[in-house]
Amino acid sequence: MTNEPRTSTTGTATGVPAALTADEAYAYTSGLRLDPRTANPEDWRVDWHDGPWPVKVYTGGRRLRLGPDGAPHLAALHRLLYDAFAISRVRADPAGGVHATPSDPRPHRGSSVQLRRPIPSGGSMYPTEAYTVLTGEDLGCHYDPYRHELTRVRGRGTVRAVRTALGMSAHEPLPPALLVITSRFWKNFYKYGDFSARLGAVDAGVAVGRAGRLARAAFGHADVRSAFDDAALHACLGLDETVENVQAVIGLGHPGTGTGKGAPPPAAPEPVPAVLERSRVIKRSVRFDALQRAARAPGRTPPRPPSPAPTVPADDVPLGLPAPHRPDLLAAPVLARRASRGRLFTGSEVTGERLATVLHHTAEGLRELARDCPDGLGARAAETALYCAVHRVHGVAPGWYRYLAGPHALLPVGAGADPGCARRVQEALFAASFNAELAAFTVHVVTPLDWRDAAGARPYREQQLAVGAAVEGVTLCAAAAAEDLSGHAVLGFDVTAMDRAYGLEGSGSGTQAQVCVGALRSDPNWEIAVIPR
Incomplete structure (x- = not known):
């Protein structure tokens, strides 16, 4: 284990890449859709023995066990996180499964035991991470899918920082909890390279779809947001935006229904847990990083003309x-x-x-x-x-x-x-x-x-x-x-x-x-x- 893996960059540029323009991003992402086999350089190879941990690993920090007992919002959170993100199944495959990439479909022997989660994921890589903001307790936590518990990453002041990141006023009511879904880049990039620019976002969308369904059932309401200040959210959850980015925020429950009767915030500052990495070398791509920077720009959705109707064979009716x-x-x-x-x-x-x-x-x-x-x-x-x-x-x-x-x-x-x-x-x-x-x-x-x-x-x-x-x-x-x-x-x-x-x-x-x-x-x-x- 090491906290400071070596980074290698693919491409010709060095330093922090400038964000792609909309036209450059469109050309790049169009290529990912048309043929993912050409997304990476010809010499791209996967080091199957230097992959990341199957879960994000924090060391240190206080932990909060989840279960069906306790405050109603925590019991509902327990059900949601277990049915969407937890490692809930273990699969044994003596042959080690089949590892392949779009550019290299040859089989490679992997682990004979795979940790599975309730939601589908490309290549069973599970690059999405889940964080919770408990508004009554004023805590920001990371969800550990292996132990089914929350690791406190931020304490007092989290709610105020999240309000700012979401563009909310100080008096606007909040739900009992917020679910923050992120994409951890290296979980996909080590296997798929630049194609993970698309695959990671689709995987996060799968998580948003499942979490939204569960939130409506467990909390009675889900309020999904994709417009926010990425950098501010990263700061209040202690995230390094070069390796992980927020994709969506889901309000769990109706605003103003939080009781605020959970555990009081600690008097002393929260200990900040450290992240451990398994990989010795983490590869980077100039185009991938530049796309992520471009995606952090505040978005707007202008009116668009309707798409032309698809070609319909003559005399056909629904x-x-x-x-x-x-x-x-x-x-x-x-x-x-x-x-x-x-x-x-x-x-x-x-x-x-x-x-x-x-x-x-x-x-x-x-x-x-x-x-x-x-x-x-x-x-x-x-x-x-x-x-x-x-x-x-x-x-x-x-x-x-x-x-x-x-x-x-x-x-x-x-x-x-x-x-x-x-x-x-x-x-x-x-x-x-x-x-x-x-x-x-x-x-x-x-x-x-x-x-x-x-x-x-x-x-x-x-x-x-x-x-x-x-x-x-x-x-x-x-x-x-x-x-x-x-x-x-x-x-x-x-x-x-x-x-x-x-x-x-x-x-x-x-x-x-x-x-x-x-x-x-x-x-x-x-x-x-x-x-x-």
Whole structure:
């Protein structure tokens, strides 16, 4: 262990990079969408033996145990953090899993034991971190997902500093607690390099989607913010913005409902815990760092003209879907089933009701995010659309569709009816690590492509957060639709081929992520649930 790992920089510039302009950021991020295999230099190699810890490790500092007892807001926080961020399962794979990158798909043997969390994460890297601000106690804490406890990182004065960072007046009421979601760059960068500029934001969006759902259930209300002073939030939580950045802040509960009757703030200053790093060398990228700096600029979401309608085959009309089921999306068995139970689909056909359930509740989740987030993230969620390649769904012809949430129907688009659509989805994968062709259907998340405004790259970050929230919705709803369904999300696929299939070329919109949904073969490796000590 060492607190001061050596840093190496990829690229030609030295020192602190200037923030990318909006046009430079657009060119950079467009390349990440079109082909992540070209994101890194040709000599990019992963040092599999020098990766980061699976969790952020603090040494020192006071700790607060979480559990179902105690103050109501702490009991609710216990449920939320455990069901979204905790290490809740341990998976054993004697072969060590398969480590690969978009530019180097060759398998590499890894650890035979993997620590799993309730939310999906690209490559199971889990780069998101969760912090809480307990407004009654005036404490800022980091959530330790391994021990399921809070580490105090800031004491008295935290609430005042957070108000300033959020642009709130001194008299504006606060909820009982705030959840701050960050992205820890090296957790993804060590494996994916520059592609983690996109992957990390999508992962944070998955966490925002799950935490928002849980907050509405546990606290009765969620207020999501993506517009704030990044540097001020980093300062009040003791974060180094060169290695970690705040992505979103979620108010837990209705403002003004905090009792303030928790433990009083300590009289003496809080001891500041130190962060331990496992990696000896932490690589940096000039372009990656410059994008992060650009994303810290305050964002604004100007009105945008509506995107042109996708190409619709002649004489096609929307296909009405069956009424969706009303499953309990946050039931314990559903959250447990959400974890991928293998990578190979069986090719089984599913009912129209299951397809309808996944699409309806995913769209509903995006609507709730747009409602609960009045700033840029809400606008990006509102313009995020769901498209679907139907492979094997009873009563629905194979082909390419757009989901219309209002009439709850599928609109044939692009190539329309296409018996070979499953094969085309398979061929679009950059690395054929699973059999997407045998999924029952594939959901594609589609957004407007040009996110630029006059304020840097924050709108891009908000767009990818919305994409992640949609991915979380599809995977969770797939688990809730039936016990034998699961969703497998990927970002590494030929978006140009999928855009062409949906008739999106020239429309100003494009595919951002895909989730294959279907019944999976039994996983030969065992996975067990764990509970906090």
